[in-house]
Amino acid sequence: MFNRRMQKLGEERSVIRELFEYGNRRKAEIGAENVFDFSLGNPNIPAPAAVNGEISRLLQNTPADLLHGYSSAQGLYEARTAIAAYIRKKFGAPAEPDLIYVTCGAAASLTVTLNALCEEGDEFIVLAPFFPEYRIFVENAGGKLVAVPTNSAFHPDLAALEQAITPHTKAVIVNSPNNPTGAVYTEEEMRALAALLEKKSKEYGAPVLLISDEPYRELCYGAEPPYLPNLYQNTVVCYSWSKALSLAGERIGYIFIPPTCANAQALFYAVCGAGRSLGFVCAPVLFQRVVAACAGQTSDIAEYKKNRDLLYGALTEYGYECTPPDGAFYLFVKSPEPSAASFCERAKRHELLLVPSESFGVEGYVRISYCVARSVIERSLPAFRALIKEYRK
């Protein structure tokens, strides 16, 4: 009667959403201040003043048909020109507006890219732990998701990757700064990955692409991640402003294909075709105009760093094990018992809402999303302390 696969996807519900809704019910029962919800990656720092200023300016000064009307399917030429200029200036990469496709956020950037690339039998490699939606996006595009473990610091394991790449590998997806671990891959690691992909592409006579999923690019607390198109020419960048400008609900991002990419123009047509077939055309026009004016600005990211320092410092002091995260707004903490799901249930009894790691493709960890008010972290600390004490009895 219906598409069973879609029905199942809808019924399954994400563990993260489920927790978030549980948190809302619990807040209604015992008061919002008594529930410590670390489930969602929803930015809590306000968008920069320039964003709201630009929205007001546009509302007052733009004719109605230009403000709320359609843009071309791939986005306003002015927006794509501004994005290309920003990429050229910031990263020195040869960006052109004609190879930029404006999207409804990184989810759309990825879905459109995967549909543009995927042919029968194609495999897409992700590094575990990984953003759970990758599996859904890859499989819906008709591809096979191949998860390759990372090393003990959650950085790429080149030897494992080399083993996993086959003539069926269409692309490797990397996400740095990373959800859920907060790892930021170094230039040296990415150069080594680029060299591996060059070698494999030569061996198979067809490029193995790199998809750089970058919603957290600006959220890094040490060295910035390298710009992958500068290291590997067959890179497709899937960007969004959801986190950098705290605009997650406005759905705005882009796909950038460097002109150096093999068959760049044909790939761009495939992106346009995929966008068309999925209905992801003409991203929200008001926000196309906003980001054109605000590209390069960010919310006050120093606030996330303060949250990270407070939470990481306290949790490690109490005895939790965690690799220090260099970016994004997540801590990936080792569960003190083998089953992360059962640890999360126990955490719930302390009103702590943590995400178990199984849906990220690894076992035995929890993700703590620290894009929350500082006061939530401060009030949650006694609960974290009491929780770990239960494992010491």
Ligand code: PLP
């Ligand atoms: N990729 C990763 C790694 C993410 O964490 C997210 C959102 O949290 C997305 C993609 C989707 O981002 P957007 O909200 O811009 O669609």
